[in-house]
Amino acid sequence: MTLHLWLRAESKPGEERAPVTPAGAKRLRDAGVRLTVERSTGRIFADADYAACGAAIVETGAWAAAPKDAVILGIKELPADTAPLVHRHVYFAHAFKEQKGWRELLGRFAQGGGTLFDLEYLKRDDGRRVAAFGYWAGYVGAAVGVLAVAHQRAGTPGALGAVRPWPSRERLIEACKAALGDQPAPTSIVLGAKGRSGSGAATLLGALGAPVTSWDLEETRAGGPFDAILTHELFVNAVLVMGAMKPFVTREQIVNAGARRRLRVIADVSCDPHSPYNPVPLYEDTTTMEQPTVRAVGGRGDVAPLDVVAIDHLPSLLPRESSEDFAEQLLPHLLELAQGSAVWRGAEQVFRDKLAQR
Numbered sequence: 001m002t003l004h005l006w007l008r009a010e011s012k013p014g015e016e017r018a019p020v021t022p023a024g025a026k027r028l029r030d031a032g033v034r035l036t037v038e039r040s041t042g043r044i045f046a047d048a049d050y051a052a053c054g055a056a057i058v059e060t061g062a063w064a065a066a067p068k069d070a071v072i073l074g075i076k077e078l079p080a081d082t083a084p085l086v087h088r089h090v091y092f093a094h095a096f097k098e099q100k101g102w103r104e105l106l107g108r109f110a111q112g113g114g115t116l117f118d119l120e121y122l123k124r125d126d127g128r129r130v131a132a133f134g135y136w137a138g139y140v141g142a143a144v145g146v147l148a149v150a151h152q153r154a155g156t157p158g159a160l161g162a163v164r165p166w167p168s169r170e171r172l173i174e175a176c177k178a179a180l181g182d183q184p185a186p187t188s189i190v191l192g193a194k195g196r197s198g199s200g201a202a203t204l205l206g207a208l209g210a211p212v213t214s215w216d217l218e219e220t221r222a223g224g225p226f227d228a229i230l231t232h233e234l235f236v237n238a239v240l241v242m243g244a245m246k247p248f249v250t251r252e253q254i255v256n257a258g259a260r261r262r263l264r265v266i267a268d269v270s271c272d273p274h275s276p277y278n279p280v281p282l283y284e285d286t287t288t289m290e291q292p293t294v295r296a297v298g299g300r301g302d303v304a305p306l307d308v309v310a311i312d313h314l315p316s317l318l319p320r321e322s323s324e325d326f327a328e329q330l331l332p333h334l335l336e337l338a339q340g341s342a343v344w345r346g347a348e349q350v351f352r353d354k355l356a357q358r
Protein backbone atom coordinates (compact mmCIF):
# COMPACT_ATOMS: atom_id res chain seq x y z
CA MET A 1 0.00 0.00 0.00
CA THR A 2 1.22 3.53 -0.79
CA LEU A 3 2.49 5.36 2.26
CA HIS A 4 0.80 8.71 2.81
CA LEU A 5 2.87 11.08 4.95
CA TRP A 6 1.27 14.28 6.18
CA LEU A 7 3.59 17.04 7.41
CA ARG A 8 1.60 19.15 9.85
CA ALA A 9 2.29 22.82 10.61
CA GLU A 10 3.87 23.23 14.06
CA SER A 11 1.67 25.00 16.58
CA LYS A 12 4.38 25.65 19.21
CA PRO A 13 5.34 29.34 19.01
CA GLY A 14 8.82 29.89 17.54
CA GLU A 15 9.20 26.30 16.30
CA GLU A 16 10.58 26.57 12.76
CA ARG A 17 12.03 23.07 12.39
CA ALA A 18 10.66 20.34 10.13
CA PRO A 19 11.32 16.58 10.05
CA VAL A 20 11.17 16.51 6.22
CA THR A 21 12.93 19.02 3.93
CA PRO A 22 11.89 19.89 0.36
CA ALA A 23 14.85 17.82 -0.92
CA GLY A 24 13.61 14.94 1.23
CA ALA A 25 10.12 15.44 -0.17
CA LYS A 26 11.50 14.79 -3.65
CA ARG A 27 13.23 11.59 -2.50
CA LEU A 28 10.04 10.41 -0.85
CA ARG A 29 8.07 11.11 -4.00
CA ASP A 30 10.65 9.28 -6.12
CA ALA A 31 10.24 6.30 -3.78
CA GLY A 32 6.46 6.33 -4.36
CA VAL A 33 5.47 7.97 -1.06
CA ARG A 34 2.56 10.41 -1.15
CA LEU A 35 3.34 13.60 0.78
CA THR A 36 0.88 16.24 1.96
CA VAL A 37 2.27 19.41 3.53
CA GLU A 38 0.26 21.88 5.60
CA ARG A 39 0.84 25.55 4.88
CA SER A 40 3.05 27.18 7.50
CA THR A 41 4.33 30.71 7.81
CA GLY A 42 6.65 29.68 10.64
CA ARG A 43 8.49 26.75 9.03
CA ILE A 44 12.06 27.38 7.91
CA PHE A 45 11.31 25.88 4.45
CA ALA A 46 8.82 27.60 2.12
CA ASP A 47 5.57 25.83 1.21
CA ALA A 48 6.38 26.49 -2.45
CA ASP A 49 9.62 24.50 -2.16
CA TYR A 50 7.69 21.45 -0.99
CA ALA A 51 5.15 21.96 -3.76
CA ALA A 52 7.96 22.15 -6.33
CA CYS A 53 9.13 18.76 -5.06
CA GLY A 54 5.76 17.13 -5.61
CA ALA A 55 3.99 17.62 -2.28
CA ALA A 56 0.30 18.52 -2.11
CA ILE A 57 -0.18 21.71 -0.06
CA VAL A 58 -3.17 21.94 2.30
CA GLU A 59 -4.41 24.32 4.97
CA THR A 60 -2.76 24.65 8.37
CA GLY A 61 -4.19 22.20 10.91
CA ALA A 62 -6.04 20.11 8.30
CA TRP A 63 -4.44 16.92 9.67
CA ALA A 64 -7.29 16.36 12.12
CA ALA A 65 -9.53 15.56 9.14
CA ALA A 66 -6.84 13.75 7.09
CA PRO A 67 -7.64 10.31 5.64
CA LYS A 68 -7.26 7.73 8.38
CA ASP A 69 -4.36 5.98 6.69
CA ALA A 70 -2.21 9.15 6.63
CA VAL A 71 0.78 9.20 8.99
CA ILE A 72 0.92 12.63 10.66
CA LEU A 73 4.44 13.92 10.98
CA GLY A 74 5.67 16.80 13.13
CA ILE A 75 8.37 17.91 15.55
CA LYS A 76 6.74 19.18 18.73
CA GLU A 77 3.52 18.80 20.68
CA LEU A 78 0.08 18.66 19.08
CA PRO A 79 -2.14 21.68 19.75
CA ALA A 80 -3.87 21.42 23.16
CA ASP A 81 -7.20 19.68 22.62
CA THR A 82 -9.23 16.77 23.91
CA ALA A 83 -10.39 15.20 20.62
CA PRO A 84 -9.65 11.48 20.15
CA LEU A 85 -6.58 10.79 17.98
CA VAL A 86 -7.29 8.34 15.19
CA HIS A 87 -4.09 8.53 13.12
CA ARG A 88 -0.56 7.25 13.41
CA HIS A 89 1.50 10.21 14.69
CA VAL A 90 5.27 10.64 14.53
CA TYR A 91 6.71 13.47 16.70
CA PHE A 92 8.40 14.29 20.02
CA ALA A 93 5.46 13.90 22.39
CA HIS A 94 7.40 14.18 25.67
CA ALA A 95 4.91 11.82 27.29
CA PHE A 96 6.64 8.50 27.98
CA LYS A 97 8.63 9.75 30.95
CA GLU A 98 5.28 10.75 32.42
CA GLN A 99 5.72 14.43 31.71
CA LYS A 100 2.93 16.90 32.38
CA GLY A 101 -0.30 15.91 30.58
CA TRP A 102 0.91 12.43 29.49
CA ARG A 103 -2.17 10.58 30.74
CA GLU A 104 -4.52 12.93 28.93
CA LEU A 105 -2.56 12.64 25.69
CA LEU A 106 -2.39 8.84 25.78
CA GLY A 107 -6.07 8.82 26.68
CA ARG A 108 -6.79 10.62 23.39
CA PHE A 109 -4.87 7.91 21.51
CA ALA A 110 -6.72 5.19 23.42
CA GLN A 111 -10.08 6.76 22.57
CA GLY A 112 -9.35 7.26 18.88
CA GLY A 113 -7.38 4.06 18.26
CA GLY A 114 -4.39 6.02 16.93
CA THR A 115 -0.72 5.19 17.48
CA LEU A 116 2.11 7.38 18.72
CA PHE A 117 5.60 6.71 17.36
CA ASP A 118 7.68 9.05 19.50
CA LEU A 119 10.78 10.26 17.61
CA GLU A 120 12.80 9.94 20.81
CA TYR A 121 12.09 6.20 20.85
CA LEU A 122 13.06 5.31 17.28
CA LYS A 123 16.13 3.27 18.20
CA ARG A 124 18.56 0.80 16.70
CA ASP A 125 19.32 -2.58 18.32
CA ASP A 126 22.19 -1.02 20.28
CA GLY A 127 19.80 1.51 21.84
CA ARG A 128 21.16 4.50 19.87
CA ARG A 129 18.54 6.81 18.45
CA VAL A 130 18.20 6.72 14.66
CA ALA A 131 17.70 10.49 14.42
CA ALA A 132 18.67 13.17 16.94
CA PHE A 133 19.19 16.92 17.12
CA GLY A 134 22.06 16.69 19.63
CA TYR A 135 24.89 17.98 17.44
CA TRP A 136 23.12 21.30 16.80
CA ALA A 137 22.00 21.58 20.42
CA GLY A 138 25.65 21.55 21.44
CA TYR A 139 26.65 23.89 18.63
CA VAL A 140 24.02 26.50 19.52
CA GLY A 141 24.35 25.99 23.28
CA ALA A 142 28.06 26.74 23.14
CA ALA A 143 27.36 29.81 20.99
CA VAL A 144 24.82 31.21 23.46
CA GLY A 145 27.38 30.49 26.19
CA VAL A 146 29.94 32.58 24.30
CA LEU A 147 27.39 35.41 23.94
CA ALA A 148 26.80 35.27 27.69
CA VAL A 149 30.54 35.44 28.42
CA ALA A 150 30.92 38.42 26.05
CA HIS A 151 27.96 40.12 27.74
CA GLN A 152 29.55 39.72 31.18
CA ARG A 153 32.92 40.91 29.95
CA ALA A 154 31.31 44.05 28.52
CA GLY A 155 29.88 44.81 31.95
CA THR A 156 26.53 45.83 30.44
CA PRO A 157 23.93 46.05 33.23
CA GLY A 158 21.22 43.39 33.25
CA ALA A 159 21.15 39.90 31.81
CA LEU A 160 21.91 38.82 28.23
CA GLY A 161 18.98 39.86 26.03
CA ALA A 162 16.67 37.61 24.00
CA VAL A 163 18.10 35.33 21.33
CA ARG A 164 16.22 34.59 18.13
CA PRO A 165 16.69 31.83 15.54
CA TRP A 166 19.66 32.46 13.26
CA PRO A 167 19.16 31.90 9.53
CA SER A 168 22.46 30.03 9.17
CA ARG A 169 25.48 28.82 11.13
CA GLU A 170 27.60 31.49 9.41
CA ARG A 171 25.36 34.21 10.85
CA LEU A 172 25.55 32.59 14.28
CA ILE A 173 29.35 32.61 14.15
CA GLU A 174 29.29 36.24 12.98
CA ALA A 175 27.07 37.12 15.96
CA CYS A 176 29.54 35.47 18.36
CA LYS A 177 32.51 37.23 16.77
CA ALA A 178 30.74 40.59 16.87
CA ALA A 179 29.91 40.10 20.55
CA LEU A 180 33.52 39.17 21.38
CA GLY A 181 34.87 42.19 19.49
CA ASP A 182 38.65 42.23 19.80
CA GLN A 183 38.60 39.98 22.90
CA PRO A 184 39.66 36.32 22.56
CA ALA A 185 37.07 33.54 22.61
CA PRO A 186 36.67 32.12 26.14
CA THR A 187 38.81 29.25 27.39
CA SER A 188 36.28 26.44 27.44
CA ILE A 189 35.71 22.93 28.74
CA VAL A 190 33.21 20.52 27.18
CA LEU A 191 31.97 17.49 29.14
CA GLY A 192 30.43 14.71 27.07
CA ALA A 193 32.81 15.76 24.30
CA LYS A 194 32.58 12.41 22.48
CA GLY A 195 28.81 12.63 22.09
CA ARG A 196 26.64 14.38 19.54
CA SER A 197 26.07 17.58 21.54
CA GLY A 198 29.63 17.68 22.81
CA SER A 199 31.11 17.42 19.33
CA GLY A 200 28.78 20.18 18.10
CA ALA A 201 29.91 22.40 20.98
CA ALA A 202 33.60 21.71 20.29
CA THR A 203 33.12 22.49 16.58
CA LEU A 204 31.51 25.89 17.29
CA LEU A 205 34.16 26.79 19.87
CA GLY A 206 36.90 25.68 17.45
CA ALA A 207 35.44 27.92 14.74
CA LEU A 208 35.83 30.86 17.13
CA GLY A 209 39.40 29.92 18.00
CA ALA A 210 38.60 29.10 21.62
CA PRO A 211 41.01 26.85 23.51
CA VAL A 212 38.89 23.77 24.35
CA THR A 213 39.45 21.08 26.98
CA SER A 214 37.46 17.98 25.98
CA TRP A 215 36.36 15.51 28.64
CA ASP A 216 34.21 12.41 28.44
CA LEU A 217 33.68 9.36 30.68
CA GLU A 218 37.35 8.63 31.23
CA GLU A 219 38.19 12.05 32.67
CA THR A 220 35.21 12.11 35.05
CA ARG A 221 35.57 8.54 36.34
CA ALA A 222 36.80 9.72 39.77
CA GLY A 223 33.55 11.64 40.33
CA GLY A 224 33.04 15.36 40.86
CA PRO A 225 33.09 18.12 41.82
CA PHE A 226 36.04 19.06 39.60
CA ASP A 227 38.14 22.16 40.34
CA ALA A 228 39.61 21.94 36.82
CA ILE A 229 36.22 23.10 35.46
CA LEU A 230 36.56 26.34 37.41
CA THR A 231 39.78 27.22 35.58
CA HIS A 232 37.83 27.74 32.32
CA GLU A 233 35.64 30.74 31.52
CA LEU A 234 32.97 28.63 29.83
CA PHE A 235 31.79 25.13 30.76
CA VAL A 236 29.56 23.31 28.28
CA ASN A 237 27.78 20.36 29.89
CA ALA A 238 26.73 17.92 27.16
CA VAL A 239 26.68 14.58 28.97
CA LEU A 240 23.84 12.10 28.76
CA VAL A 241 23.08 11.25 32.38
CA MET A 242 21.98 7.64 32.84
CA GLY A 243 21.61 7.51 36.62
CA ALA A 244 22.90 8.71 39.97
CA MET A 245 26.24 10.50 39.81
CA LYS A 246 28.22 13.07 41.77
CA PRO A 247 27.74 16.64 40.52
CA PHE A 248 30.42 18.18 38.28
CA VAL A 249 30.25 21.46 40.20
CA THR A 250 28.60 22.58 43.44
CA ARG A 251 27.65 25.98 44.83
CA GLU A 252 29.87 25.46 47.85
CA GLN A 253 32.88 24.61 45.68
CA ILE A 254 32.28 27.67 43.50
CA VAL A 255 31.87 30.09 46.38
CA ASN A 256 34.91 28.68 48.21
CA ALA A 257 37.10 29.02 45.11
CA GLY A 258 36.89 32.82 45.45
CA ALA A 259 39.16 34.70 43.06
CA ARG A 260 40.70 31.42 41.81
CA ARG A 261 37.53 30.84 39.78
CA ARG A 262 37.67 31.86 36.14
CA LEU A 263 34.34 30.20 35.33
CA ARG A 264 31.74 32.78 34.33
CA VAL A 265 29.16 30.86 32.29
CA ILE A 266 27.82 27.31 32.13
CA ALA A 267 26.03 26.32 28.95
CA ASP A 268 24.01 23.37 30.28
CA VAL A 269 23.02 21.64 27.06
CA SER A 270 21.94 18.52 28.96
CA CYS A 271 19.60 20.83 30.78
CA ASP A 272 17.78 18.67 33.30
CA PRO A 273 17.24 20.90 36.34
CA HIS A 274 14.32 18.81 37.61
CA SER A 275 16.26 15.55 37.65
CA PRO A 276 17.64 14.31 40.99
CA TYR A 277 20.79 13.37 39.03
CA ASN A 278 21.40 16.84 37.55
CA PRO A 279 25.21 17.20 37.55
CA VAL A 280 24.90 21.03 37.48
CA PRO A 281 22.71 21.59 40.58
CA LEU A 282 22.95 25.38 40.56
CA TYR A 283 19.59 26.49 39.16
CA GLU A 284 15.90 25.65 39.52
CA ASP A 285 14.36 25.89 36.06
CA THR A 286 15.12 25.98 32.34
CA THR A 287 15.76 29.32 30.66
CA THR A 288 14.17 30.58 27.44
CA MET A 289 15.00 32.34 24.18
CA GLU A 290 13.50 35.45 25.77
CA GLN A 291 15.70 35.21 28.88
CA PRO A 292 18.57 32.88 27.94
CA THR A 293 20.50 33.04 31.22
CA VAL A 294 19.85 32.69 34.91
CA ARG A 295 22.29 34.06 37.52
CA ALA A 296 23.41 31.09 39.58
CA VAL A 297 26.07 32.66 41.79
CA GLY A 298 27.40 36.06 42.77
CA GLY A 299 27.23 39.33 40.93
CA ARG A 300 27.07 41.14 44.29
CA GLY A 301 29.93 42.33 46.45
CA ASP A 302 33.21 40.77 45.39
CA VAL A 303 31.75 37.42 44.26
CA ALA A 304 32.14 37.21 40.48
CA PRO A 305 28.97 36.33 38.59
CA LEU A 306 28.19 32.89 37.22
CA ASP A 307 25.39 32.60 34.67
CA VAL A 308 23.76 29.43 33.35
CA VAL A 309 22.24 28.95 29.89
CA ALA A 310 19.61 26.19 30.16
CA ILE A 311 17.42 26.38 27.06
CA ASP A 312 15.76 23.01 26.42
CA HIS A 313 15.05 23.50 22.69
CA LEU A 314 18.40 24.80 21.49
CA PRO A 315 18.27 23.34 17.94
CA SER A 316 15.26 25.60 17.24
CA LEU A 317 17.77 28.48 17.23
CA LEU A 318 19.39 27.06 14.09
CA PRO A 319 16.33 25.63 12.38
CA ARG A 320 17.69 25.14 8.87
CA GLU A 321 20.83 23.18 9.66
CA SER A 322 19.23 21.21 12.47
CA SER A 323 16.23 20.27 10.29
CA GLU A 324 18.42 19.27 7.35
CA ASP A 325 20.57 17.06 9.55
CA PHE A 326 17.65 15.47 11.43
CA ALA A 327 15.58 14.92 8.29
CA GLU A 328 18.52 13.24 6.56
CA GLN A 329 18.88 10.81 9.48
CA LEU A 330 15.14 10.11 9.60
CA LEU A 331 14.45 9.69 5.89
CA PRO A 332 15.66 6.07 5.44
CA HIS A 333 13.37 5.08 8.29
CA LEU A 334 10.38 6.94 6.87
CA LEU A 335 10.90 4.91 3.71
CA GLU A 336 10.54 1.73 5.82
CA LEU A 337 7.43 2.89 7.66
CA ALA A 338 4.90 1.24 5.36
CA GLN A 339 6.55 -2.20 5.64
CA GLY A 340 7.42 -1.73 9.30
CA SER A 341 10.89 -2.46 10.66
CA ALA A 342 12.43 -3.24 14.04
CA VAL A 343 12.85 0.51 14.64
CA TRP A 344 9.12 1.21 14.17
CA ARG A 345 8.02 -1.94 16.00
CA GLY A 346 10.20 -0.98 18.94
CA ALA A 347 8.73 2.51 19.14
CA GLU A 348 5.19 1.12 18.90
CA GLN A 349 5.92 -1.31 21.73
CA VAL A 350 7.03 1.56 24.00
CA PHE A 351 3.72 3.28 23.19
CA ARG A 352 1.64 0.15 23.87
CA ASP A 353 3.46 -0.46 27.19
CA LYS A 354 2.90 3.12 28.30
CA LEU A 355 -0.73 2.99 27.19
CA ALA A 356 -1.23 -0.06 29.41
CA GLN A 357 0.29 1.78 32.41
CA ARG A 358 -1.91 4.81 31.99
Ligand SMILES: NC(=O)c1ccc[n+]([C@@H]2O[C@H](COP(=O)([O-])OP(=O)(O)OC[C@H]3O[C@@H](n4cnc5c(N)ncnc54)[C@H](O)[C@@H]3O)[C@@H](O)[C@H]2O)c1
Binds near residue numbers: 134311
Ligand atom coordinates in the same frame (compact mmCIF):
# COMPACT_ATOMS: atom_id res chain seq x y z
N1 LIG B 1 19.04 21.51 25.38
C1 LIG B 1 18.62 20.98 24.24
O1 LIG B 1 17.96 21.62 23.43
C2 LIG B 1 19.00 19.56 23.91
C3 LIG B 1 18.79 19.06 22.62
C4 LIG B 1 19.22 17.77 22.32
C5 LIG B 1 19.80 16.98 23.33
N2 LIG B 1 19.93 17.51 24.59
C6 LIG B 1 20.52 16.71 25.69
O2 LIG B 1 21.92 16.71 25.57
C7 LIG B 1 22.43 15.55 26.24
C8 LIG B 1 23.44 14.85 25.36
O3 LIG B 1 22.78 14.36 24.20
P1 LIG B 1 23.62 13.69 23.03
O4 LIG B 1 22.67 13.41 21.91
O5 LIG B 1 24.84 14.48 22.77
O6 LIG B 1 24.03 12.33 23.73
P2 LIG B 1 25.21 11.34 23.30
O7 LIG B 1 24.81 10.01 23.85
O8 LIG B 1 25.52 11.46 21.85
O9 LIG B 1 26.49 11.88 24.08
C9 LIG B 1 26.57 11.90 25.48
C10 LIG B 1 28.05 11.83 25.87
O10 LIG B 1 28.11 12.00 27.28
C11 LIG B 1 29.15 11.13 27.75
N3 LIG B 1 28.95 10.93 29.18
C12 LIG B 1 27.95 10.28 29.82
N4 LIG B 1 28.15 10.34 31.14
C13 LIG B 1 29.27 11.07 31.34
C14 LIG B 1 29.99 11.46 32.49
N5 LIG B 1 29.58 11.13 33.71
N6 LIG B 1 31.11 12.20 32.31
C15 LIG B 1 31.54 12.55 31.09
N7 LIG B 1 30.91 12.19 29.95
C16 LIG B 1 29.78 11.45 30.09
C17 LIG B 1 28.97 9.88 26.90
O11 LIG B 1 30.13 9.06 26.95
C18 LIG B 1 28.71 10.48 25.53
O12 LIG B 1 29.93 10.70 24.84
C19 LIG B 1 21.21 14.70 26.58
O13 LIG B 1 20.90 14.88 27.94
C20 LIG B 1 20.12 15.27 25.70
O14 LIG B 1 18.83 15.09 26.26
C21 LIG B 1 19.55 18.77 24.89
